[in-house]
Amino acid sequence: MITTTPSVSKQDFKNGTGWELKPEGACRGAVCIPLPAGTIDSDLVQLEDLAKAMRLPIVHDSERSLWALGPASSGGRALSDVQAEFELPTLEGTPFHLASLRGKKVLVYAWAPY
Amino acid sequence: MWQELRDELAPKGFELVTVGLDTLGAEGCAHFIEATSQSHPALLDTHHLLASRFGVINIPSAFWVNEEGDIVRPPEPAPAPPVERTPGPRPGGPVPERFRLMAREAKKIPNDAAEYHQALRDWVENGQGSPFALSPNEVLERSRPRSTSVATGHAHFELASHLEVNGDHEGAVAHFREAHRLVPDSWTFRRQAWSLEGGAEGPFARFWQGPSENDPDAWPYESGWLEDVRSVGPENYNPKFKP
Numbered sequence: 622m623i624t625t626t627p628s629v630s631k632q633d634f635k636n637g638t639g640w641e642l643k644p645e646g647a648c649r650g651a652v653c654i655p656l657p658a659g660t661i662d663s664d665l666v667q668l669e670d671l672a673k674a675m676r677l678p679i680v681h682d683s684e685r686s687l688w689a690l691g692p693a694s695s696g697g698r699a700l701s702d703v704q705a706e707f708e709l710p711t712l713e714g715t716p717f718h719l720a721s722l723r724g725k726k727v728l729v730y731a732w733a734p735y
Numbered sequence: 736m737w738q739e740l741r742d743e744l745a746p747k748g749f750e751l752v753t754v755g756l757d758t759l760g761a762e763g764c765a766h767f768i769e770a771t772s773q774s775h776p777a778l779l780d781t782h783h784l785l786a787s788r789f790g791v792i793n794i795p796s797a798f799w800v801n802e803e804g805d806i807v808r809p810p811e812p813a814p815a816p817p818v819e820r821t822p823g824p825r826p827g828g829p830v831p832e833r834f835r836l837m838a839r840e841a842k843k844i845p846n847d848a849a850e851y852h853q854a855l856r857d858w859v860e861n862g863q864g865s866p867f868a869l870s871p872n873e874v875l876e877r878s879r880p881r882s883t884s885v886a887t888g889h890a891h892f893e894l895a896s897h898l899e900v901n902g903d904h905e906g907a908v909a910h911f912r913e914a915h916r917l918v919p920d921s922w923t924f925r926r927q928a929w930s931l932e933g934g935a936e937g938p939f940a941r942f943w944q945g946p947s948e949n950d951p952d953a954w955p956y957e958s959g960w961l962e963d964v965r966s967v968g969p970e971n972y973n974p975k976f977k978p
Contacts, residue, residue: 691890699790
């Protein structure tokens with residue numbers, strides 16, 4: 622996720638990374654990463670603290686005042702969980718949740734116009 | 736075509752979701768999406784969420800999700816069914832030499848389409864009983880390796896894509912270059928960055944994927960598609976389909 626400030630709200634963090642910040646830790650699907658006490662006490666969380674606790678890479682472009690939080694890599698693999706949930710927009714800009722196809726077999730096909 | 740395969744399998748509880756990975760979003764993808772029948776969801780993925788979240792490294796590729804929302808095959812090459820026609824305009828006029836050379840390499844890339852589509856049909860028919868539906872552990876193990884430096888490369892890629900969208904092309908190039916260095920096995924990261932450079936004019940521009948003939952020194956990247964495919968060998972461009 623990209624931010625223009627070094628701290629973000631829990632909701633923005635969830636929207637940007639898919640990780641929900643709960644009392645038991647940062648959770649996505651069946652995976653929860655415990656967080657040190659105090660990390661998520663206020664609604665605004667410090668990205669540097671979270672990145673360190675969750676072992677997420679953080680890149681700071683100081684010239685442009687931007688922060689980018691990379692994906693988790695703790696399991697050494699792109700997938701740490703088989704849950705496939707994601708949300709992306711259609712051409713019209715309507716958010717589409719993969720979960721809306723629960724009950725069907727789905728092939729998610731990545732293509733590009735280049 | 737995918738559409739035909741989708742229509743064949745849809746009555747058996749199957750759906751196709753296409754996701755266009757492009758920093759240019761609708762501007763880059765709309766034309767191609769509108770050329771299809773749109774009977775299935777067609778999504779836009781501006782910052783390549785499918786790469787950071789699931790480990791997509793080239794296109795076309797796909798992953799399979801079962802009725803419970805669990806991945807049963809991680810991202811892997813997904814060759815198009817045989818009669819696929821690329822939608823969109825056919826550039827008129829003479830074909831540049833570079834395209835002829837690219838087409839020659841592309842022809843040497845092995846294609847496991849028949850095996851892949853047979854596997855898909857088997858899974859749609861037999862579900863978890865299909866030998867092609869993998870166990871959760873196999874799914875995780877077969878997903879792309881991800882070290883801290885690879886994950887850092889994904890952060891650079893997202894920064895690059897964000898800067899490009901916001902009109903800072905020079906800033907984008909610097910972060911694309913870092914992403915290429917840190918995630919060397921991602922073709923998508925390279926192809927995306929190359930597609931944003933003006934290697935050629937007009938309808939060829941995004942497919943040129945390499946230095947322009949007139950001003951090769953202006954190319955801000957180490958290589959291009961033709962050069963990289965020759966370097967790894969077209970036979971190694973895609974991993975072979977592994978049942």
